[in-house]
Amino acid sequence: MAVEQTLSIIKPDATRRNLTGAISARLEEAGLRIVGQKRIRLSREQAEAFYDVHKERPFYDSLCDFMTSGPVVVQVLEAENAVALNREVMGATNPADAAPRTIRADFAESLEANSVHGSDSPDNAAIEVAFFFSDGEIVG
Numbered sequence: 001m002a003v004e005q006t007l008s009i010i011k012p013d014a015t016r017r018n019l020t021g022a023i024s025a026r027l028e029e030a031g032l033r034i035v036g037q038k039r040i041r042l043s044r045e046q047a048e049a050f051y052d053v054h055k056e057r058p059f060y061d062s063l064c065d066f067m068t069s070g071p072v073v074v075q076v077l078e079a080e081n082a083v084a085l086n087r088e089v090m091g092a093t094n095p096a097d098a099a100p101r102t103i104r105a106d107f108a109e110s111l112e113a114n115s116v117h118g119s120d121s122p123d124n125a126a127i128e129v130a131f132f133f134s135d136g137e138i139v140g
C-alpha cells in the first residue's frame with residue numbers, strides 16, 4: 001500500500017482546552033507521522049473557502065464562526081493509508097456516534113465543536129494539504 005498524506009485540523013474547541021498534545025499523541029500512537037504543522041488563526045475568508053463544499057448547508061455560517069473563534073493547528077499526516085487511518089482514529093463526525101477511544105468520542109464537545117477535521121479522500125487530502133502548506137513546509 002502506498003504512503004499517503006492527509007490534512008488534519010485540531011479545531012478551536014480543542015486548542016482552547018489545551019488538547020493539542022493529547023490529540024497529536026493519539027495520531028502518533030496510531031502510526032501517523034506529523035510531517036507538517038502550524039498553529040494559525042483562520043481568517044473568515046480562509047474558513048469560507050476551506051468549507052466551500054458545505055456552502056449550501058444550514059450549518060455553514062455557524063461552522064465558519066466556530067472555526068474562526070480561536071486558533072487551530074493544521075497538520076500534514078503521513079502513513080500508509082493515512083486518510084482512512086486518520087478517520088478511524090478521529091471517529092465519526094458526530095461524537096455521539098463515535099466509537100469508544102476515538103478522538104471525537106473522548107474529546108469532542110458537540111457535532112460542530114468536534115475537535116478535529118480530517119480529509120475524507122486522497123483527492124481531497126491533496127487539495128486540503130495544498131490549501132495550507134507549501135512544499136518546503138512539509139518535511140518527511
Ligand code: CMP
Binds near residue numbers: 063113114116
Ligand atoms: P468536519 O470534518 O470539519 O467537516 C464539516 C464540519 O461541519 C464537521 O466536521 C462538523 O464539525 C460540522 N458540522 C456541523 N453540523 C453538521 C452536520 N449537521 N452534519 C455534518 N457536519 C456538521
